[in-house]
Amino acid sequence: MDSPQNSPPQDSPDLPAVQEAPREPILTLPVALTAYIALLALIHLRVLLPPEIENWTIDVFGFIPKRYDSSLLNLQIPGGAGAKVWTFVTYSLLHANLTHLGFNVLWLPPFGSALARRFGAIEIFVFMAVTAAAGALAHLVTHEHAVAPMIGASASVSGAMAAAIRFAFARGSFLSFSRSDADTAAKVPALPLSRALRDGRVVGFLSVWFGLNIIFGVAAIGVDAETTSVAWQAHIGGFFAGLLLFALFDPVPRVRSDAADASSQDVSDRI
Numbered sequence: 001m002d003s004p005q006n007s008p009p010q011d012s013p014d015l016p017a018v019q020e021a022p023r024e025p026i027l028t029l030p031v032a033l034t035a036y037i038a039l040l041a042l043i044h045l046r047v048l049l050p051p052e053i054e055n056w057t058i059d060v061f062g063f064i065p066k067r068y069d070s071s072l073l074n075l076q077i078p079g080g081a082g083a084k085v086w087t088f089v090t091y092s093l094l095h096a097n098l099t100h101l102g103f104n105v106l107w108l109p110p111f112g113s114a115l116a117r118r119f120g121a122i123e124i125f126v127f128m129a130v131t132a133a134a135g136a137l138a139h140l141v142t143h144e145h146a147v148a149p150m151i152g153a154s155a156s157v158s159g160a161m162a163a164a165i166r167f168a169f170a171r172g173s174f175l176s177f178s179r180s181d182a183d184t185a186a187k188v189p190a191l192p193l194s195r196a197l198r199d200g201r202v203v204g205f206l207s208v209w210f211g212l213n214i215i216f217g218v219a220a221i222g223v224d225a226e227t228t229s230v231a232w233q234a235h236i237g238g239f240f241a242g243l244l245l246f247a248l249f250d251p252v253p254r255v256r257s258d259a260a261d262a263s264s265q266d267v268s269d270r271i
Contacts, residue, residue: 028182032121033112036128037105040153043093044101062149063091063136069145092132094151104153111164112157114174117186118167119249127249131159131238138237155234159242161209166190166246169201187252193243209239 029037046057060079067077067084079087095101116124135155143150167190168175174185196202213232247254 029109029113030116030121032124033108033116036112036125037108040093040095040101040105044095044098046094047097058094058149058151061087061090061094062151063087063139064149065140065143065146068140088133088136089129091136091149091151092128092153092156095153096151100152104157107157107161110174111161111168113182114168114186115160115164117183118252120251123249123251127163127242127245128153128156128160130245131241132156134159134241135231135234135238139231139234142233143231150231150234152231154231155238157238158209158235159238162239162242163246163249165202165205166193166196166243166250167252169199175201189252189254190246190250192254193247210236 046054049057056078059077060083064077064087067079067087077083095104112124115127119127132153132155135158136150138155139150165175167173167188170176170188170191172185173188174182176185190196191199191202213230213235
C-alpha cells in the first residue's frame with residue numbers, strides 16, 4: 001500500500017514552473033544618495049566639537065546675508081572673501097540638530113532616490129548644489145541685512161521634490177498607480193512643464209507644499225523654537241530652481257504633449 005505522504009501531487013505536471021523576478025523596492029537608496037546622506041551625517045558630528053569651534057564653523061560655512069552688505073565695511077565675519085562664494089552651497093551641508101537633519105533626510109528616499117537614478121551620481125550632486133545656491137539667493141534677497149546664519153539642506157531637498165514631480169505621476173513612475181520597478185519608474189519620460197501644471201495631482205501637491213511652507217514661515221515655527229525659524233523663502237527658491245532647471249539635467253527624452261496627455265490618465269482609466 002502506498003503511503004499518502006509519498007504520493008506525488010496530482011496536479012503538479014499540469015502547472016508550469018513560474019518564478020517571478022524580485023522587484024527592487026522603490027525606496028532602495030542609490031549609492032550616490034546614500035553617500036549624500038552619509039556626508040550630511042558625518043558633517044553633523046561637528047556638534048561634538050567645543051562650542052567655540054562649532055560657532056566658527058557655522059560662521060565660516062553658514063550663509064550670512066550680512067556678509068554681502070557693502071555698507072558695513074568694518075564688520076568682520078569669519079571666512080573672508082572666499083566665504084562669499086562657497087557658503088552658497090556649504091550652508092546646505094550643516095544642520096542645527098538631529099531633528100533638523102532627520103526632517104530633511106526623511107524626504108530624500110521617495111524623491112531624491114528617483115532623481116538620483118534618473119540623473120546619475122555626478123549630476124545629482126551638481127543639481128543639489130545648484131538648488132542650494134538658488135535657495136541661498138532667495139534668502140539673500142528677502143533677508144538683505146540678516147546677521148543670523150542660515151543652514152540646512154531644505155532648499156536642495158525642495159528642489160529635488162520639485163524636479164521629481166515632473167515625472168512622478170506619469171504612468172509607470174513612482175507615484176503612479178501602475179508603477180514599475182525602481183529603475184524603470186525613475187526613467188519614464190517627464191511631462192512638459194505646461195502639461196504638468198495642468199495635472200490635478202501636480203497642482204494638488206504644489207498647493208499642499210506651498211501651503212505648509214507659508215504656514216510654517218508665517219507662524220515662525222522652527223526646528224528649535226527658541227533659536228531658529230524656518231527659512232521658507234529659501235525652500236521656495238530651491239523648489240522653483242528644481243522645477244524650472246529640471247530639463248537641463250534630465251537625460252530622458254521628453255514626450256510630446258499629446259502623448260503626455262495619454263500617459264497621465266492613471267487615475268481616470270481606473271474610474
